[in-house]
Amino acid sequence: MTMLSTPTEAGHMEKKNPRQIDRTGTPVLEAKGLVKTFGHVVGLAGVDLELYAGEVLAVIGDNGAGKSTLIQCLTGALVPDQGELRLDGRPVAFKRPQDAREAGIETVYQSLAVIPALDIATNLFLAREVRRRGPLGTVFRMLDKKGMRRRAETAVRELGVQTIQNMGQAVETLSGGQRQAVAVARAAAFGSRVVVLDEPTAALGVKESGQVLGTIERLRDAGLAVILISHNMPHVWQVADRIHVQRLGRGAGVLDPRMHTMPEGVTVMTGAATIDELAGVRADA
């Protein structure tokens, strides 16, 4: 799955193996009526979202539709003004990104959230550092730098990235794509329930994008729930099981990439038609 298939014409992208996802049980992550305002600007005007284990839910929408605000509310980077968030059916309230991380939700932010001056291993383990065993670690709180570098190397290798050699290299010495790889490796290595990726392929070439999409499928196959925010429709249609369309701060419905085409997705995204209207057109035809 590392090769990116680029559909040249609009149309159905038939999945080779339509996968069955159990959506009868409790969602891993569930949001109800999320509202977030910034002064007079409404970021989210009541959004519902359900995410199940083992699925990739894509979030698409025009600029300013509330995609980033939505995922920031899900990952503790923003605190919603109203609404309910449930993790495995239990209500949760994330006050900080740290809270969401501790609950098993990892995020690859669009800004990447890596520290340029620090090395790759330190970035991967930032705020969850591993200390040395014995009194060096417990009394003197000494970091296990070697161990963290070794584990960072494994995490980066698992992504299929060959160009990053030295885990002691400062992140600022890396290219844009390599930095993105570091951020994705961090989320993939630590995510235990949900991994959220905000535009993870925006800065990448064809090969690196393929690697990231492969990672998303690997995480899904491992039973994690993945949220993918992307402007890249072919990428979305390639990996998503369901597509949440965000429009003007509201959820405009959920598309099935096996049922709906990319142009139909764009139609809903821009508000030219609702999902029901699409269904109506189908029924007529």
Added chain:
Amino acid sequence: MTAQTLTADAVLKRPTTPVQRLQRTLHAHPWISPAVVLVAAYVVFSLLNERFAQPGIQSLLIQQTAVVAALAIGQTLIILTAGIDLSVGAIAILAMMVSAKAAAENGLSGPAALALGLVVGAGAGLLNGVLVTRLSLPPFIVTLGTLSMFTALTLIYTRGTSIQGSVLPDLLNWTGNSFAVGEFRITVGVLLVLGLYAGVGYALSQTAWGQHVYAVGDDPEAARLSGVSARRVLLSVYVVAGVIYAVAAWVLIGRAGAASPNALSDANLASITAVVIGGTSLFGGRGTLIGTLLGALIVQSFTLGLGLARVDEHYRLLAVGALVILAVAADQWIRKARA
């Protein structure tokens, strides 16, 4: 002609120029430039006056450097977080006078007076930290304000009078005790400052807290999203700096043989100078503690070396000023390096 036929790949694989390699090396090891400057200063001043290298003069230089070098540790921590502390001297003097007065006039024992001084330092640092983190005020403004406030409090409390070392408990004077190491004379205060450097240097480079200090200074928002509590890190930095200033004040009592409310009036500029010459970036997130120690030694060796060479004091000021500008210019240039 060949330049036009170069492919992008060839451009990338073009051998680096010596200047680029130098830039990258300095970027990876910011303490190298101050080390080179210090060695050069030692060579030049020894040539100008052979007495400069003598153990007696060198012992003096180290003792004279100790107090500013200690203050500069706290200043380094704060500058690493992209802040600045103008109240460094004011906090040290406030801690020193409270502890000296409590011992001399209220009969507090040495350990109790010392502990009180450390608590005052920590409290003053906490106030700076709270103003910076809770009210989100720029550190420059906060510490400009507390500089005046702490100075005023000290003068009100002491009515401007000094306390002689002879009326203070032995513990407070202990930092002035000296012993011979070969031909050199080292004081307890110097050892204490070196211990501080070792301890804080270890915390910065080997513990999670140290990595968080760098992270918050380099990119606070990325640090927050990575799960680092920027507020807590900043607060801890200001408190630790306050405690270090109080230790520096203790070293000063031993060095001066008295506790004077009018001392350290230019400590903020002196400590910032040491940090900047030591290669720490004023933009935060970059720098080493060893560089700061080298920076403090550079400033003091200029003072002593030019003095021994019978150069006017005003020229020393001129030289140190030029060095500061040079150091910041070098930092700007080094920061552009990409390996």
